[in-house]
Amino acid sequence: MKINVSKTLPTKADTTIIMFFDFETLSGQLSKLGIQTAENLLHSQLKEHGDSLSTIDVKWNTVIFLKLDPKVPVNVCPKIFRKTCLKYKTLLGNHVVVHMPPCAQEKTESIAATVLNQLMLTANHLGKYKFKPNEVSDIKEVTIVSESYITALKTIASVEKEIAKVQLSMMDLINTPANIKTPEYVALRAAGNAKRQGFSVIEMNIKEIRKHKLEALLAVNKGSDQEPRFLVLEYKAKGKNSKTIGLVGKGVTFDTGGISVKPSTNMHYMKSDMSGAALVLAFTELCARLQLNINVVATIPLTENMVDGKATKPGDVIGSYIGKSIEVIDTDAEGRIILADGLGYLTKNFNPDVVIDFATLTGSIIQTLGYHVAGLFSNNDDLAGQLYTAGQNAGEKCWRLPIWDNYTEDLNSDVADLKNYSGKPVAGAISAALFLKEFTNEHQAWAHFDIAGVSFTDNEYGSMRNATGYGIRLLYEFVKMWESGSK
Numbered sequence: 001m002k003i004n005v006s007k008t009l010p011t012k013a014d015t016t017i018i019m020f021f022d023f024e025t026l027s028g029q030l031s032k033l034g035i036q037t038a039e040n041l042l043h044s045q046l047k048e049h050g051d052s053l054s055t056i057d058v059k060w061n062t063v064i065f066l067k068l069d070p071k072v073p074v075n076v077c078p079k080i081f082r083k084t085c086l087k088y089k090t091l092l093g094n095h096v097v098v099h100m101p102p103c104a105q106e107k108t109e110s111i112a113a114t115v116l117n118q119l120m121l122t123a124n125h126l127g128k129y130k131f132k133p134n135e136v137s138d139i140k141e142v143t144i145v146s147e148s149y150i151t152a153l154k155t156i157a158s159v160e161k162e163i164a165k166v167q168l169s170m171m172d173l174i175n176t177p178a179n180i181k182t183p184e185y186v187a188l189r190a191a192g193n194a195k196r197q198g199f200s201v202i203e204m205n206i207k208e209i210r211k212h213k214l215e216a217l218l219a220v221n222k223g224s225d226q227e228p229r230f231l232v233l234e235y236k237a238k239g240k241n242s243k244t245i246g247l248v249g250k251g252v253t254f255d256t257g258g259i260s261v262k263p264s265t266n267m268h269y270m271k272s273d274m275s276g277a278a279l280v281l282a283f284t285e286l287c288a289r290l291q292l293n294i295n296v297v298a299t300i301p302l303t304e305n306m307v308d309g310k311a312t313k314p315g316d317v318i319g320s321y322i323g324k325s326i327e328v329i330d331t332d333a334e335g336r337i338i339l340a341d342g343l344g345y346l347t348k349n350f351n352p353d354v355v356i357d358f359a360t361l362t363g364s365i366i367q368t369l370g371y372h373v374a375g376l377f378s379n380n381d382d383l384a385g386q387l388y389t390a391g392q393n394a395g396e397k398c399w400r401l402p403i404w405d406n407y408t409e410d411l412n413s414d415v416a417d418l419k420n421y422s423g424k425p426v427a428g429a430i431s432a433a434l435f436l437k438e439f440t441n442e443h444q445a446w447a448h449f450d451i452a453g454v455s456f457t458d459n460e461y462g463s464m465r466n467a468t469g470y471g472i473r474l475l476y477e478f479v480k481m482w483e484s485g486s487k
């Protein structure tokens with residue numbers, strides 16, 4: 001998609017989106033465009049229709065009025081843009097003009113970023129396996145029209161283009177059915193992206209995984225016909241003295257629960273149990289695309305969790321990369337098992353300044369925070385604070401929960417170093433986080449995101465749950481804070 005930023009209006013467009021805060025400033029905007037509307041009528045119609053309304057104008061074709069609430073920062077509610085863009089998707093056409101409301105620089109920038117992001121994400125197609133995908137054609141060109149801040153808006157536009165690209169590819173990967181999206185397939189995609197964008201991937205197959213004694217990953221993989229993979233991604237900044245962010249992503253390409261099998265209702269959604277892996281892969285790619293001045297090192301354990309005669313059973317004791325033994329109480333708590341090796345390998349072999357893992361880890365976090373907010377756990381108050389702020393700025397919220405020692409005894413096992421499930425239906429997301437902590441080699445700046453509720457939800461892109469792209473903007477805000485030296 002081509003993005004233009006301009007002070008003046010283009011000569012024609014298929015759709016013109018006019019954003020405004022109040023009806024008084026709207027009059028000025030409209031007279032510049034030469035659009036004549038009965039404002040009282042517009043006012044009352046908007047009230048009736050909610051925040052947006054479309055009409056037809058002779059010169060500007062489809063005109064969409066979008067009223068913004070001056071009290072609500074737009075980046076925090078991208079939903080209003082998403083709703084509007086998708087509601088009028090069939091009308092948008094090839095060239096969309098976005099008329100910015102006159103306001104301060106920071107606000108203009110965040111409105112432009114959000115609206116551009118949502119316009120580009122309209123290219124998120126769910127129906128690609130249909131005989132006739134029957135999709136509306138994608139927007140080819142967007143022109144942002146603003147009275148001022150042209151240079152800043154141009155920078156925003158070029159960054160947003162890259163952000164949307166990685167979000168779309170991440171969402172596509174999460175939405176891909178599990179019969180296609182095997183561990184091998186994800187690894188191939190990672191290798192392809194790495195080659196094109198300039199970061200490196202080491203891909204371990206089952207032999208190498210055995211050689212490196214990633215025993216926890218192997219234990220989860222035992223019931224699967226698909227070989228596991230273990231990926232190590234690295235992006236190195238050009239400049240010296242850059243800080244290093246360490247990332248780990250849960251890559252369960254399908255979670256049946258294993259021998260502790262899940263009920264069949266909603267089991268199909270478990271193709272999304274690799275959302276953490278998709279996020280970590282896409283974010284590493286983003287850093288390379290934007291040539292950010294930070295280093296990234298990431299591990300991604302990939303496997304299915306299946307029911308089989310060879311599968312790991314409840315009560316089995318398994319090993320792990322760092323050497324701690326695990327009593328498997330519930331084979332459906334497989335995410336923490338493979339993350340044990342992802343975290344163990346990362347913290348033993350690299351020395352990142354921070355370690356952050358992302359995992360669709362527990363149903364418990366959905367009980368606690370629902371579908372709009374991710375669970376955040378950390379042993380470091382500064383890091384937790386920065387991640388919380390990044391989430392607020394990104395419109396991808398997270399909320400910290402405690403990992404106090406009181407909960408640790410839930411993981412004590414009589415036969416192994418620890419067990420993978422307390423057996424009690426309480427504080428599930430917290431004990432899962434405490435389990436992970438045992439494999440971080442006492443890293444002093446570790447954070448864990450439980451993204452089970454936020455990665456794959458009911459949303460405007462489809463009639464069933466599908467990927468949201470959660471996490472890219474949050475991580476981007478976080479490393480931007482880092483790059484600007486405010487840490």
Ligand code: BES
Nearest residue numbers: 330332333335360361362363364421452
């Ligand atoms: N992948 C699931 C968690 C999940 C649930 C993700 C719903 C997305 C939506 C995870 O592997 C799991 O099954 N967790 C169990 C753990 C329990 C057995 C200790 C859970 O939360 O029920």
Ligand code: ZN
Nearest residue numbers: 255332333334
């Ligand atoms: Zn599970």
Ligand code: ZN
Nearest residue numbers: 252255273335
């Ligand atoms: Zn799982």
